[in-house]
Amino acid sequence: MVSSTFPNIATFSADGVLFDMDGTLTDSIAAVEAAWTAKALELGLEPEIVIAATHGRRASDNLMELVPGMKKEHIDGEVDRFERSILAFADTPPHSRKSSFASLRTSSPSTSGSSQSSFGPLTPLTSVADGPRRPSSYLSNNIALAFSKFKMDDSNDKVVIAQDSPFEEESEEINDPEEVDEVVDMSVRILPGVRELIKSLPTGKYAVATSGAKTYCHGCLTRTGIVIPDVCVTADDVRLLRGKPFPDPFLLAAKDLGVDPKRAVIFEDSPSGIKAAVAAGSTVIAVCTSHKREQISHLGAHYVVDTMDQVKVELAENGGLNFTIVH
Known part of the structure; x- marks a missing residue:
């Protein structure tokens, strides 16, 4: 009898690779959550609901x-401003935060004195069954709420800290055992196994298809040292009529790459992205970087891995790609 701890090994071939970006190649989740928290509070909405509803979809949508x-003629400018705010949060130096978890648990736009927006309630953007995101940096929702203390300075794309911020530069004595000292780091990071996997792929064999617009996509990739591929389909591509969970971004990326979608491998992390990848007819590898396994394992992905360290690629003699997955 084979031990249950023995790993499952799968091998298959393909002609090209399509990557989602955030949550798949890069981890900018802390900065993204900070930006959506700021936007939610601006509109008088619950940050946690907005964060859970927006992941994996185009900022424009x-x-x-x-x-x-919002008028369509204004959306491009709003998207650019929003995505610049993500990068500004990402470039904000880490700050120490001393605060009581108990007090933050009860904070919300309605209880913190935030002004209410004149806009209506949040339209459900995705099924609640998808569940809340699991930050790959393991930041708590409490810290996400505390991001509201960061303010954007639109004049120079910088983030400043409000005077009543819970983030303190100098250490203070902590007498309450429930109070903790946490460092909030919103920088963009490359995810495990990504650099090695990309190095194993020949130029012209892979592309990026992301729900982020060009400003955000290129900003994240350059901050992590990932070379922007020749084929990089972003949310503001004028050829795109629909974003994820529709397959259009992946189908367009495959076309630009010159690969039959059925002979492509797609790496994704979000429910909407996985649904888009499955609809494209490709071999789908779901990565558990932003969601728990049970939140994405039922969405149709052919393989589910914890990180890209579990995936190896070799160039075949016929010019194709041979994949080995340990899962």
Whole structure:
């Protein structure tokens, strides 16, 4: 009898690879949550609901639904401003935070004195069954709420800390055992196994298809040292009529790469992205970097891995790609 701890090994071939970006190649979840928290509080909405609803979808789609009065002719400018705010949060130096978890658990836009937005309630953007995101940096929702103390300075794309911020530069004596000292780091990071996997892929064999617009996509990739591939389909591509969970971004990336979608491998982390990848007809590898396994294992992905360290690729003699997955 084979031991239950013996790993399962799968091998298959493909002609090209399509990567989602955030949560798959890079981890900018802390900065993204900070930006959506700021936007939620600006609109008088619950940050946790907005964060859970927006992951994996284009900022343009999210903003159009969050702000019913948003005009289409203004959306490109709003998306650019929002995505610049993500990068500004990402470039904010780490700060120490001393605060009581108990007090933060009860804080919300309605209890913290935030002004209420004139816009209507949040339209459900995704099924609650998808569950809340699991930050790959393991930041708690409490810390996400505390991001509201960061303020954008639009004049120079910088983030400043409000005077009543819970983030303190100098250490203070902590007498309450429930109070903790946490460092909130919102920098963009490359995820485990990504650099090695990309190095094993020949130029012209892979592409990126992301729900982020060009500003955000290129900003994240360059901050982690990932070379922007020749084929990089972003949310503001004028050829795209629909974003994820529709397969359009992946189908367009496969076309630009010159690969039959059925002969492509897609790496994804979010429910909406996995659904898009499955709909594209490709071999789908789901990565448990932003969601727990039980939140994404039922969405149709062919393989589910914890990190890309479990995936190896070799160039075949016929020019194709041979994959080995330990899962």
